[in-house]
Amino acid sequence: MAQSLSGLWSATVTVNDLEIPFRMEFSGVGSSIQGCFFNGDDQVPSTSGHFENGTLVLNFAHYATELRATLKDGLLQGEYGSARRTYPFKTAVPSIAGLWEIAVKSPKNESARRMILRQSGADTSVAILRVDGDTGALTGSYRDGKFVQSHFYGARPAVLTLTP
Numbered sequence: 001m002a003q004s005l006s007g008l009w010s011a012t013v014t015v016n017d018l019e020i021p022f023r024m025e026f027s028g029v030g031s032s033i034q035g036c037f038f039n040g041d042d043q044v045p046s047t048s049g050h051f052e053n054g055t056l057v058l059n060f061a062h063y064a065t066e067l068r069a070t071l072k073d074g075l076l077q078g079e080y081g082s083a084r085r086t087y088p089f090k091t092a093v094p095s096i097a098g099l100w101e102i103a104v105k106s107p108k109n110e111s112a113r114r115m116i117l118r119q120s121g122a123d124t125s126v127a128i129l130r131v132d133g134d135t136g137a138l139t140g141s142y143r144d145g146k147f148v149q150s151h152f153y154g155a156r157p158a159v160l161t162l163t164p
Contacts, residue, residue, distance in 0.1 A: 004097070007025065008120045009024050009025070009091050010023065011089065013089050014087055014088040015087055024037060037060075047059050048061075054071045055070055066082075067089060074164045075091050077089070092122075093121060096117055096147065097118055102128070108131050113130055114128070115129075122143075126140075126162075128160075136151055136153075139151065147164075
């Protein structure tokens with residue numbers, strides 16, 4: 001599946017050897033993309049941006065700054081800043097949201113199942129669609145390089161570990 005940047009990401013910038021975590025949201029279609037920083041609940045949107053061949057460039061004209069990063073293995077890494085000063089930038093959690101097809105060989109003659117995965121930063125929810133219904137919602141988060149999803153409501157315990 002082609003990776004999309006759309007959604008809420010957990011990210012960091014490093015200033016004076018201090019890693020500063022923050023949220024960032026991306027939206028857009030095709031190569032046209034916008035990014036937003038947050039000041040509390042207020043969004044601070046980029047003034048222009050594009051994402052092509054795994055390279056993201058966002059301009060924030062009101063700050064005279066630019067975010068330039070490369071997507072590799074589901075993570076963005078690059079720099080944020082101006083001509084005078086730049087800061088290392090990276091996302092802390094890979095984006096895996098989307099509609100996935102899972103190859104299976106089940107006793108019900110299924111050859112594939114669909115997985116619907118929603119993500120907000122490190123938090124995720126998953127449903128896997130089968131021939132006879134679905135798994136119900138599994139929820140979880142990103143920890144130690146893996147997304148761990150689970151559900152238990154008194155019956156049907158389940159755990160799913162996804163490694164990007």
